[in-house]
Amino acid sequence: MAEFKYTIKDKQGKNQTGTIEAPGQDAAVNLLRERSLIIINVTPYRKFSFSLNLMPSLSSVKISIDELAVFARQLATMVNAGLPLVQGLEVLSEQSEKKALKLIISKVKEAVEGGSSLSEALGEYPKAFSTLFINMVSAGEASGMLDDILARMATYLEDTSKLQKKVKAALVYPVTIVVAVVAITIFMLVSVVPSFAEIYSSFGADLPGPTQVLMSVSALVTKYLLWVILSMAALVVGFAMIGKTDKGKSVIDGAILRLPIAGKLIKKVAIARFSRTLSTLTKSGVSILTSLDIVAKTCGNKVIEDVIVGVLESVKGGETIAQPLSRSSIFPPLVVKMVAVGEQTGSLEEMLVKVANFYDDEVTTTVDSLTSLIEPLVIIILGVVIGGIVLALYLPIFDMANLFS
Secondary structure, eight states, rough: EEEEEEEEEOOSOOOEEEEESSSSHHHHHHHHHHTEEEEEEEOOOOOOOOOOOOSSSGOOOOOOHHHHHHHHHHHHHHHTTTTTTHHHHHHHHHHHSSSSHHHHHHHHHHHHTTTTOOOOOOOOTTSSSSSSHEEEEHHHHTOOOHHHHHHHHHHHHHHHHHHHHHHHHHHHHHHHHHHHHHHHHHHIIIIHHHHHHHHHHTTTTTTHHHHHHHHHHHHHHHHHHHHHHHHEEEEEEHHHHHHTTTHHHHHHHHHHSSSTTTHHHHHHHHHHHHHHHHHHHHTOOOHHHHHHHHHHSSSOHHHHHHHHHHHHHHHTTTTTSSSHHTOOOOSHEEEEHHHHHHHHOOOOOEEEEEHHHHHHHHHHHHHHHHHHHHHHHHHHHHHHHEEEEEHHHHHHHHHHHHOOO
């Protein structure tokens, strides 16, 4: 007889753990089922064991949006083909290349085998599976349309991933260029300019104004470079710590939305995500209040999250979604009107999809425009900064050449 450790849910809904002896794991599960218990997990019990586990805790493992989309799409296909859920999870676990994901899917399979629903099993790994994903799966299980909702979720994740990649392409490139320009400038001020300063100091002549300014800046940067780096690092850490508080996050996210170009782009992305997420949830049978709560938590911006929470409270009070949206400065009149028409005609999901598609196209257009503008702008910035430094360095030489000509 082997000993197994189990976790069950009692009649009050509380988790209870214990051990049971049985010939095998399946037999242990059957014994617990005979007692009319809700089984969460059954695993072999080892009284004394030690292992060096280099894997992070599975409860803290994150799954990328692309991996989650593939998981949802493949599981939807298997369920639709009539394959039992446990077998589908086993196949996905075996073919997964990422070790952490393989273990998570395996644990989910074991939990489902033990009597848990798929949504309950996924809920044990909140970092890997978002609240949105778990609620969608729960709605699919309740409606008997798990395959259809998983496929819908996969499509949603694929569209979201494409949108995120577009935004990253638009924002990462200019940031990289700015960092490169700053690094090149600091290198020239610290390494190149001091060499010229030594040469010019031996001449004993007055230097042109731009050259004197450049030499002074170079001396300051060289002397205080370490302090500048430490100050910038402290500033980054400070912003990160402030960003963890609700008030700080509201201030930072509000400032981001007010940025000239990036702010408008981020707002369009947030509106597209709001529309697509709300449409996906409501179309899958999730209640409007639960849907708004999930949308607020997944919007990615504290200011917009507060607006959606306000919408949720207003809907609880009997208002339509469009009414509180119209009082917000975040959502444009077009979105408000589309939502209002959708609520009046009973086609809210379709209208939200149209809004999401419209703003997806807007993001694509904005990204393309930014890309075409950034390249010449980068050339101008590089020319002005680097060219200005080089010109200031060689001005004394040009003056000397004019004297001897």
